[in-house]
Amino acid sequence: MFIHYVKGHQVLPRTSKHFRIYAQSKTKMQRDLGSFPLPPVIRVKLKDSGFSVVEDVIEMKPTELSREIGISKEESLEILKMVRESTSSSLPCQPKTPSNSASSSSQRQQQHPEGNKRTVTALEMLRYEKSSPAIVTFCEDLDEMLGGGVPLCKITELCGAPGVGKTQTCIQLAVDVQIPQCFGGVEGETIYIDTEGSFLPQRAADIAVAMVGHCRRIADTNDEEQQTALAEFSMEKLLSGIHCFRCHDYTELLALVNLLPEILDKHKKVKLIVIDSIAFHFRHDFDDFSLRTRLLNGLAQSLIKIASDYRLAVVLTNQMTTHIGNGPSHLIPALGESWGHACTIRIILFWKDNQRYANLYKSPNKQEMTVPYQITMDGLRSVPRLENEQASTSTSFRHDEPQDGNEDDHLNPCKRLRPSENQR
Amino acid sequence: MTLLSVGLCPALTKETVDALNGGGIKTVLDFICADVEDLAQKCSISYKVLQSIRRLLLAQYSSFPVNGADLHDDVMSSVAILSTGCSSLDELLDGGLYTSELTEITGGPATGKTQLCMTTAASVATTAQQNVLYIDTNGGFSSQRLQDIMAARGNTDKIMAAAFQRLRCARTFDLFELLSLLEMTKSSMDSGSDAFYASLKLVVVDSVTAVVAPVLGGQQTEGHGMMIHLARSLKALAVEYSVAVLLTNNQVRGDGTQRKPALGRTWSHVPHCRLLLTHDRSDDASLCTVNRPINREARIIKSGRQPINVSCTFKIDDSGICS
Numbered sequence: 131m132f133i134h135y136v137k138g139h140q141v142l143p144r145t146s147k148h149f150r151i152y153a154q155s156k157t158k159m160q161r162d163l164g165s166f167p168l169p170p171v172i173r174v175k176l177k178d179s180g181f182s183v184v185e186d187v188i189e190m191k192p193t194e195l196s197r198e199i200g201i202s203k204e205e206s207l208e209i210l211k212m213v214r215e216s217t218s219s220s221l222p223c224q225p226k227t228p229s230n231s232a233s234s235s236s237q238r239q240q241q242h243p244e245g246n247k248r249t250v251t252a253l254e255m256l257r258y259e260k261s262s263p264a265i266v267t268f269c270e271d272l273d274e275m276l277g278g279g280v281p282l283c284k285i286t287e288l289c290g291a292p293g294v295g296k297t298q299t300c301i302q303l304a305v306d307v308q309i310p311q312c313f314g315g316v317e318g319e320t321i322y323i324d325t326e327g328s329f330l331p332q333r334a335a336d337i338a339v340a341m342v343g344h345c346r347r348i349a350d351t352n353d354e355e356q357q358t359a360l361a362e363f364s365m366e367k368l369l370s371g372i373h374c375f376r377c378h379d380y381t382e383l384l385a386l387v388n389l390l391p392e393i394l395d396k397h398k399k400v401k402l403i404v405i406d407s408i409a410f411h412f413r414h415d416f417d418d419f420s421l422r423t424r425l426l427n428g429l430a431q432s433l434i435k436i437a438s439d440y441r442l443a444v445v446l447t448n449q450m451t452t453h454i455g456n457g458p459s460h461l462i463p464a465l466g467e468s469w470g471h472a473c474t475i476r477i478i479l480f481w482k483d484n485q486r487y488a489n490l491y492k493s494p495n496k497q498e499m500t501v502p503y504q505i506t507m508d509g510l511r512s513v514p515r516l517e518n519e520q521a522s523t524s525t526s527f528r529h530d531e532p533q534d535g536n537e538d539d540h541l542n543p544c545k546r547l548r549p550s551e552n553q554r
Numbered sequence: 555m556t557l558l559s560v561g562l563c564p565a566l567t568k569e570t571v572d573a574l575n576g577g578g579i580k581t582v583l584d585f586i587c588a589d590v591e592d593l594a595q596k597c598s599i600s601y602k603v604l605q606s607i608r609r610l611l612l613a614q615y616s617s618f619p620v621n622g623a624d625l626h627d628d629v630m631s632s633v634a635i636l637s638t639g640c641s642s643l644d645e646l647l648d649g650g651l652y653t654s655e656l657t658e659i660t661g662g663p664a665t666g667k668t669q670l671c672m673t674t675a676a677s678v679a680t681t682a683q684q685n686v687l688y689i690d691t692n693g694g695f696s697s698q699r700l701q702d703i704m705a706a707r708g709n710t711d712k713i714m715a716a717a718f719q720r721l722r723c724a725r726t727f728d729l730f731e732l733l734s735l736l737e738m739t740k741s742s743m744d745s746g747s748d749a750f751y752a753s754l755k756l757v758v759v760d761s762v763t764a765v766v767a768p769v770l771g772g773q774q775t776e777g778h779g780m781m782i783h784l785a786r787s788l789k790a791l792a793v794e795y796s797v798a799v800l801l802t803n804n805q806v807r808g809d810g811t812q813r814k815p816a817l818g819r820t821w822s823h824v825p826h827c828r829l830l831l832t833h834d835r836s837d838d839a840s841l842c843t844v845n846r847p848i849n850r851e852a853r854i855i856k857s858g859r860q861p862i863n864v865s866c867t868f869k870i871d872d873s874g875i876c877s
């Protein structure tokens with residue numbers, strides 16, 4: 131029996147010793163030109179002229195190459211630059227590392243581990259992950275379910291039927307991300323991308339006031355750092371830390387996401403990007419579903435890249451759609467099955483027995499879980515559990531102030547709290 | 555497709571190469587495919603010279619026969635089987651992940667693909683003590699979870715510290731970055747300057763779909779070519795460097811309610827072995843009964859060794875995937 135091994139058009143003796151010698155000198159040179167990010171037109175031209183691997187072009191001058199395949203000198207110069215960069219160092223050019231915000235000292239020390247190397251050991255990753263704070267939700271159960279809050283460097287998706295509290299949760303997070311570090315917060319800012327026109331500054335103001343009040347209550351009078359932080363901590367400051375963008379169609383949304391790196395370079399404090407909702411524009415105006423899938427997948431990759439590069443959290447909301455299968459119809463998250471893979475963490479919000487629940491549907495590091503929550507005048511809160519009163523005092527952001535008078539109304543979930551109803 | 559150049563074989567002089575190039579023959583492939591008589595007339599080179607060039611090039615570029623017995627010995631000495639860390643899955647896969655093979659895990663959202671990747675990585679780094687490269691393309695990797703899995707499996711701190719050094723992670727979010735990372739991995743394995751790459755045994759790519767899907771679909775045909783590129787690059791990595799490659803692929807619902815692995819039929823030829831993960835949980839969260847254990851199932855849908863459509867159940871707990 132004889133078996134032929136062919137690699138490209140080169141003969142490969144199969145003994146490993148031969149192979150290593152062959153490979154050592156050749157691997158970099160044998161890299162296919164198609165694996166470089168070149169425009170399709172140029173790729174075709176290169177191929178037609180017989181250039182297929184790095185070795186074929188590496189020795190050429192830009193003028194020769196441009197004459198040979200009929201492209202401009204600038205273009206050929208760029209190709210050669212790209213190709214040479216890949217061979218000169220085994221570590222190809224690294225996408226720019228964001229400089230962390232100057233105000234946060236702990237973050238400055240903790241440089242992004244991928245800044246200087248392409249790969250990092252899991253140990254470095256672990257240190258990096260452990261030093262990443264999470265954004266508390268103000269709902270203890272939800273925080274526990276997520277392992278401390280909404281994590282940075284990940285995409286978290288909130289799915290739910292209308293009125294279940296997706297936007298409320300987003301506004302709550304937009305405020306929470308600004309909690310000063312001395313209170314255990316992230317001390318960042320928010321980019322709030324509103325596609326449905328549902329962001330209500332009024333509601334944000336309510337939640338901000340409640341949050342400022344909460345911080346004042348728990349502040350230690352002897353802790354100077356906390357006192358200075360509190361002095362400039364106000365509702366106005368919180369609201370000015372939310373940068374709102376309104377997108378009227380999916381083109382605007384895609385354009386904005388492409389511009390985000392520039393915006394983030396200017397606003398270095400941003401630690402949370404909210405898109406409320408991702409589904410709205412993508413659910414209509416689309417005849418070509420494969421185009422929609424492609425755009426959405428591309429969008430997801432851009433967002434996770436931004437989340438990882440700039441070390442921030444991305445929170446998306448998604449609508450629900452009715453799925454008619456073999457059995458009875460039921461509600462599933464919109465945008466189809468392929469989108470279900472896009473987010474790292476998926477939380478499904480739903481009503482059951484007159485109570486709001488959050489279900490952790492998908493998470494890389496936490497078990498599936500369902501917890502109740504409520505939305506009050508002050509924002510997102512835990513449902514009080516009398517029997518567990520003493521159990522959890524560990525988190526500094528336990529919502530343990532006494533319920534005030536009109537709170538009772540909101541405890542009744544039948545009367546859904548809509549932003550317009552709650553003028554005090 | 556090597557370019558025809560002076561010195562490729564003695565008869566290829568500068569004049570001959572220029573004459574051939576003038577006749578539109580630029581690469582070895584062009585030359586071999588062309589008819590010698592036509593060529594002799596078109597480029598006015600003697601038939602005899604062309605024949606001798608042709609014979610030399612064919613000899614030089616044809617594939618090299620290997621005796622089956624030698625190949626078998628070679629395979630027996632070089633193939634390693636890496637345990638996934640879950641005994642029932644290992645059984646399903648005939649021992650675990652084979653080096654020189656691509657193993658693909660496919661499944662819908664939240665079926666346990668990433669968990670299986672992390673469990674396997676943890677198991678290979680601790681029990682087998684081999685080096686692992688984990689390429690994360692969708693942000694699903696969590697080193698915290700990795701630590702939990704290792705700890706839940708009763709590893710001591712010392713073993714875990716060593717294992718964490720044996721594991722490297724890379725984050726790439728687009729196809730070109732992934733391709734250049736794979737190229738870099740190959741050249742690092744060749745040069746042997748980095749001890750990590752010299753004994754790399756497992757490469758995990760979670761997930762392939764995340765980077766390929768954005769260039770696929772719509773009216774675009776370019777993306778398809780790039781996907782094949784990635785497939786070749788991964789296969790070359792697995793086969794030429796004796797590395798086990800573990801991929802994840804999404805499962806999507808097409809037009810009907812039939813679910814199938816993403817990336818279409820072309821990609822289905824790429825992995826050597828395919829595992830499908832499913833669970834019986836409802837899409838509708840409000841229908842879930844709290845704390846009901848989820849039944850998970852793994853089914854083998856493509857394999858060169860094992861009977862297909864055999865399945866086993868598994869569960870996910872603190873120690874990752876287990877039977």
